[in-house]
Amino acid sequence: MAVYAPPGQPGSIVEYAPRYDNWIGGDWVAPVRGRYFENPTPVTGQTFTEVARSGAEDVELALDAAHGAAPAWGRTSPAERALVLHRIADRIEDNLERLAVAESWENGKPVRECLAADLPLAVDHFRYFAGAIRAQEGHNSQIDGDTVAYHFQEPLGVVAQIIPWNFPLLMATWKLAPALAAGNAVVLKPAEQTPASIMLLVGLVADLLPPGVLNVVNGFGVEAGKPLAASPRVRKVAFTGETTTGRLIMQYASENLVPVTLELGGKSPNLFFADVAAAEDAFYDKALEGFAMFALNQGEVCTCPSRALVQDSFYDKFMGDALERVGRIVQGDPLDTGTMLGAQAGNDQMEKILSYVDIARREGAEVLAGGERVDLGGDLSGGYYMAPTVFAGQNGMRVFQEEIFGPVVSVARFDGYDDAVKTANDTLYGLGAGVWTRDGSTAYRAGRDIQAGRVWVNNYHAYPAHAAFGGYKQSGIGRENHKMMLDHYQQTKNLLVSYSDQAAGLF
């Protein structure tokens, strides 16, 4: 176990600059209106840097740079782009510990998650798309003896990407790796809660990409995000966030007739069938960990398994063991590698979680664990810490229907398979789900019957690059990860070629 020194303090492996400009055209560019906003760490609540507060004019500069770079970048060979992605991956890997500490400090997540998941996944993701683009090939069709249809994939051109604050570096990577691999130039707008760690990453890889291929513009959604999403100069908009902004982005995109991909969250059910307790073995232990996965990243995950559905016949035993497991979650300084549960990303997030605790109580949900804010003392008193919280109730309650984005799980019972699947699907969303059982048939049937884009069977919260991720129902449109993601960043060019010298005979 180790405790990293906070960035900016003696002995820290990370130094944030006091101020970050935008990254446009391969250069640091000050915002046109000269405005900046403060960036606090949720670990202590203290400001540690300031970041460009951009407006429409800055977005235009970034779009100018992207349009300048896109044609040449789009013509590079797949091998060349793959090599760039490999070099980015290597650069991140070489600086993995620094970036992990930087991300933990900015977001509040425990550094052990950054070290074990966020950053290694980012590295692997760039490598995956480096491989995928090299292996991609078009198709051809024999139309008749002398006519051939060739299908080529071509980049869209300039694309807009608006990313969330829960995994600042990994969410940037999920969007950037396929877009760059496919040959697009990007204007990226980070979340205003976590605008700085991405700028550290950009600084690290700045020499690897041609100027203008990657542009990062910081600022508030209404001032910088909207002009980007609404711009007629982008060929596609990718967004991760919530439903109202998702609809607004679709509305803007419809005005420009450009496609969108949207990832808008979920209310993921995690189903535990009674046979998981058939033996008190390693598998049972794994299932209990699967229950506690709601606390990963403080619950600030679109796929947080925030509805646990537990079979009636073993509810008391399972919940006894599960609550014991939750009780062993170590909450503390996010920069301590022993910490499992860190800080919520900000004050408004904390307040929102507490407002859900309030309505849960008013609706009659039973508090089985937590339910309150935690004061960790010292400098951490200024941070935003929520106790891991377990409610018992019914699926119609608001805490069962909305993504709280906190370390909060709501537990309900089911009596049999049909009831389990019906309750699991009784939600507006369909992003993730979990199924825990020793019975292969039950696992398969439930996996197919649950209306969600990703069903984890006997595991949870794994995010390999080679598995498609995305939502059913109101959880969004399109997928991320997997080589199919390249399709979301490419046009299909059909070349229809006649090798005949005979006229069609019509004129």
Place this chain on the structure above:
Amino acid sequence: MGAPGSGEEVERVAVTEEAAALLRELRDEHGPLMFHQSGGCCDGSSPMCYPAGEFRTGDSDVHLGDLDAGTPEPVPVWMSRSQFAVWSHTHLTIDVVPGRGAGFSLEAPTGRRFLVRSRLMTDGGAGRPAR
């Protein structure tokens, strides 16, 4: 309880004085305003404040009511119809807290964030739909 449009006058939304004061500020800068209640990831479950008409509502939305915030015109509050189906048993009060927010909501640059506080439409939980 009265559903919006049913003709029954049941208050579903309210606003705190702090939030009303912020709305008056935003009205001065941006003109007439509206809210659309979000759901889902990240900043989901937050009320999003836009210039009136910026967010296109339609048959898939429910008009929950109008806020009297001391602005020249009332501020309408909307929610998607599907979300209303699971929220309808609760009364919503729009409040404001310090915070950064996200999305395209107008107040984010002020360092404050609108927040919804909920209570049951009826006391004692009788309004909760059986599921």
